[in-house]
Amino acid sequence: MQRRSWPVLGALMLGSLLLAGCRIEAGTGVSHPSPTLGLDGTWFGAMEDADGTLFTLEWRIQGERLTREVIAGQSSGVRGDLWRVGPGQLEGLLSDGTWVRLLISGDREHALLVTEFFEFAVLTREARALPRFLFADLDGRWRGRQAWEDWFDGELVRATAFCAAGDCEIVADDGVITDLVFNRLDPDYGLFRGGFADSLGESGLAGALVSADFRFLGTYSCPIDYLFPEDCTFGAFTFD
Incomplete structure (x- = not known):
């Protein structure tokens, strides 16, 4: 299979959504289906970046929008749009231009997140802190x-x-x-x-x-x- 970069994939997805008659919201200008994703709330967990650095990540989701991102306790100012591309499968475009993909658990309480820059995270809905792990x-x-x-x-x-x-x-x-x-x-x-x-x-x-x-x-x-x-x-x- 010929590989495609994530931005190209996003452009293809955007085109298909426009053809499907989806709406466009203010923010990133990305088109996505109108039904809510059912993921409203605060999502918190750990993220590893491409250099292996670890930090906490918090996302606040409302409808199909990322309304706030907090990295290592500091607001990044980043917002974004999310849309469903399959069962428990999302893609998104953040306001800083980053493309993201997510796999959501069946109970919609956990998410695996990967960005085009190889940032890798696991988030839990309504978690507030990380425990010590063994x-x-x-x-x-x-x-x-x-x-x-x-x-x-x-x-x-x-x-x-x-x-x-x-x-x-x-x-x-x-x-x-x-x-x-x-x-x-x-x-x-x-x-x-x-x-x-x-x-x-x-x-x-x-x-x-x-x-x-x-x-x-x-x-x-x-x-x-x-x-x-x-x-x-x-x-x-x-x-x-």
Whole structure:
């Protein structure tokens, strides 16, 4: 499959939404469907940027709008538009020009967020702070989805993760098995770092974030030669 950059993908999505007769709101000027997303409230969690720096992220969502963003306790002044592109799947454009993608849990209480600049976050609705995390917080069975490349329907697959002692085996419904091995944990943010190898012969870097309530797990696995987020596989899992 030929890869497309996220801004190009966003332009294609915008065109399709305009053809579908969607409305345009003030703010970023992005067109999106009119029904509410059902995500109103304050979302809080940890984010890792492309350099590996960790900080807290807070989003306030109203309707289809990001109305406030707070990074490491400071308001960024960024706003944005969000729209649904599939079941539990959102895209968005922020007022600073950043494109974002989100996978939402079935109960709409957790979100995996990835930006075009490889900022990676896990957010929990109405969380207010992060606890101290332990390696044991990974342990157990997690069910959810994995996404790769452009995150289109054909690139989303259901998967189950079995985690114990810093090792997570992810078995996807398409038959691919991925082993994530974590040897480092930042206990203040719940970020696990390590490596991965899968049944397709790929290997490289891996990371995982546990939500503030320990009920949601976001993962990424990127081959050694990755350049863009679409080169990686992302997972969004709920504790089973």
